[in-house]
Amino acid sequence: MTDFKQLFHGARLIGIGNAWRSIVSAYRRDRLDARYPQPYDTTIHRAPGELRSADSFVSGAHFVFVGNQLAVRFLAPDLVFLAWDGAEMKPSYAVTRFDWSPVETSLEETPAGWRLQGPELYVEISHQGELRWFTLDDRLLHQEAPPQPKGYGWRVSAPLSPEACVYGLGERASPLNLRPGKYRLWNRSPGGKYGPGADPLYICMPLYLCQDAQGSRLVFYDNSFDGAAEVGDALTLTFTGGSLRGYMAFGKPQDLLERLSELTGSAPLPPRWALGYHQSKWGYRTQAKMQNVFQGFQQRSLPLSVLTLDADYMSGYRTMTADPRRYPDLPGFAEQVAQAGVHLVGSVNPGVKREPGLALYETGQEANVYCLTPRGEPAVAVVWPGYVVYPDFTHPQVRQWWGEQYAGLLDRGLSGFWHDMNEPECFVAWGEATLPRCIRFYLDGHSGDHRQAHNIFGLQVNRAGYEGLRSLRPEKRPFILSRSGWVGVQRYAWTWTADMETSWRMLRQTIATVLGLGLCGVPYSGPDIGGFTGAPSPELFVRWFQIASFLPFFRTHCAFYLPGREPWEFGEQVLAILRSHLEQRYRLLPYWYTLAWQSSQTGHPLVRPLFWDDPQDRSLWAVDDAFLVGEALLVAPVVAEGRTKRSLTLPTGRWYELGGNSLHIGGVSIELDAPLERTPVLVRAGSILPSVAGNHLTLHLYRPLDGESGSGQLYSDAGDGYGPYRLDRFKLEPLKRGGYAFSWTSEGEFPWPYRSAALQLHGFGIQAVSITGQRVPLQKGQFLVEPLTEAVIE
DSSP: OHHHHHHHHHHHHHOHHHHHHHHHHHHHHHHHHHHSOSOSOOOOOOOOOSEEEEEEETTEEEEEESSOEEEEEEEETTEEEEEETTOOOOOOSSOOOOOOOOOOOEEEEETTEEEEEOSSEEEEEETTSOEEEEETTOOEEEEEOOOEEETTEEEEEEEOOTTOEEEEEESOSSOSSOOSEEEEESOOOOSSOBOTTOOSOSOEEEEEEEEETTEEEEEEEOOOSSEEEEESSEEEEEESSSOOEEEEEEEOHHHHHHHHHHHHOOOOOOOGGGGSEEEOOTTOOSHHHHHHHHHHHHHTTOOOOEEEEOGGGSSTTOTTOOOTTTSTTHHHHHHHHHTTTOEEEEEEOSOEEOOTTOHHHHHHHHHTOBOBOTTSSBOEEEETTEEEEOBOTTSHHHHHHHHHTTHHHHHTTOOEEEEOSTTTOOOOSSSOSSOOTTOEEOGGGTOEEHHHHHHHHHHHHHHHHHHHHHHHOTTSOOOEEESOOOTTGGGTOEEOOOSBOSSHHHHHHHHHHHHHHHTTTOOOOOOEETOSSSOOOHHHHHHHHHHHTTSSSEEEOOOTTSOOOSGGGGOHHHHHHHHHHHHHHHHTHHHHHHHHHHHHHHOOOSEEOTTSSOTTOGGGTTOOSOEEETTTEEEOOOOSTTOOEEEEEOOSSEEEETTSOOEEESSSEEEEEOOTTOOOEEEETTBEEEEEETTEEEEEEEOOSTTOOEEEEEEEEOSSSSOOEEEEEEEEEEOTTSSEEEEEEEESSSOOOOSEEEEEEESOOOSOEEETTEEOOOBTTEEEEOTTOOEEEO
């Protein structure tokens, strides 16, 4: 019965015609793969065997075993590259930096093998190929058993200490700590909806962060083939093909993400409007419907930044088109909403309908851009418009061609794009919902097949779109939302948790998934508020909305057959709660935008696990129902039905309730009131938190711990483009006589963007405030200031 329901549900979603085509497509796929079963790369790997010799080179050493070779190179004092089987460090789809400065190293033979030492750690290479990383005071950091060949691929295993926690591996429907568990490394759409434990999902990465008593480490194996990760007594990675190139970084979580950012690139600063609220639904089929949604926000004075057009705005689901009947004046509508500060984001799918006479298809045919079967024919699959062909996005000329196609939608008024179905997902009646594995890809001159290209397909779609938008609109920052990707996806696109089921358990899962992506270098993600596939109760929708209002990507979205999810659809009481969280999000946009700028510089995620600043606190290692937003905020949302209290163990330090003076001491468990209308949010002592109302800026100063200082930053620019910027820095320094000195410095050429500014004091209990020796009046703990003011708070 369950299988019948799933089949019926699938046919309902894709249509009867595509249901029949999916049978044909599955048959063709199986026939092709049966005829061409061997991997395109048929390299046979060998186990290392005995170590025979070692020779040093700049920053590293080369080791020769009976059956294999190993190169180890220090890229930085805390970052090591290794490659088996004679592989070298070379450009890849993930790694973007190769100009590492030389690191002073020494090579020494030991009774157990060889020791390669850098400035901060050393690596032991045993006679059998085991690798162990140590600090200079001989503290073991990480170890790996000798790699073992597995078919055309590899198996590599790293023992784990009993207390170790493991995070990352891309997008996972699992607890934040992935141990124990088994996870596949193959991007996949779960097919309509998914719940906890579904695996794999849309973005899989052979990259993990491990935390144990010895510290934190990050491990990345640059291999895009199908694989798996098993996390138990050891963490074992297997790959079905390709080379074994790895990167290991050691340090605090902040250090690890900075190294990952250096290695694979950081997320560029997004347009400011992308950090606002996005309203979306599969089912906004007409311009009239979209107009009604927009007017609903306007009439109720609700903040809104983006209206999203799902694939049903297209003409017969043909990608890069807009239906002129259902959207008769898309440019006019785009201009209308733009006057209210609202942007249109439209869906783009990578499959091009195989339709003679369709301009996009015909130009692609002429340019020979499509993926080919081993017989040299365009590979045909089935998605929303019916039979489609796929451009080979691993070819630079194809990426350039694809990037040019966005011009038409830009001319119709779209400001951003949503890359969907780019795993790539295909409709099939059975088996894996993707292209045949034998399909050929250019792979930027290296040649290969879908076994190697599948996991980087979505990444390259995003690359083509990003580079195309940079070329077409060089004065604007691209905004791309992508369902799929791989290591390095942050360079081009945001992502979201996609087709989650509507349930309380998936509400909680949202937090763990977003945190895990952040630890993989992907700082911008969030959920479909309310889940994708069901009708949430008012309570569930409110709690989901509250969580999303503190996540980087803030969007409501759901399937076409569900009731509307505009904020007013749940009644006036719910609307009042949602309004308060919407308004709070927009008040905090200066803080969010500053975090976005900081992330572009450091690679730090905007949303972070509670152990981020105190990785030695084991009580925080597995917490995945609360999170930090930047340095200042701690969010402890309600994730269970019927709860009006929220308990949690605070990180060390002192914490104030947002906007107030109530104080909590860290390092202990506390309970916070959390009625339906409230999300518990705490502010770290010493934070200087910016907020805005209209054109008035308020700097909220939360008193530091006695004898300690406080600080904050505020980044400003035009909100888009690549013009001048302004960075304001604020400090609170304790005075010997008591009280604090407040200082304000600035850099950059962008003019001060606010009409007025004030300082709001929290937790001070002050007697007086003076500016340039003159006492100033306080009103409810607040006083007006001018830019670059210095003040004394006593």
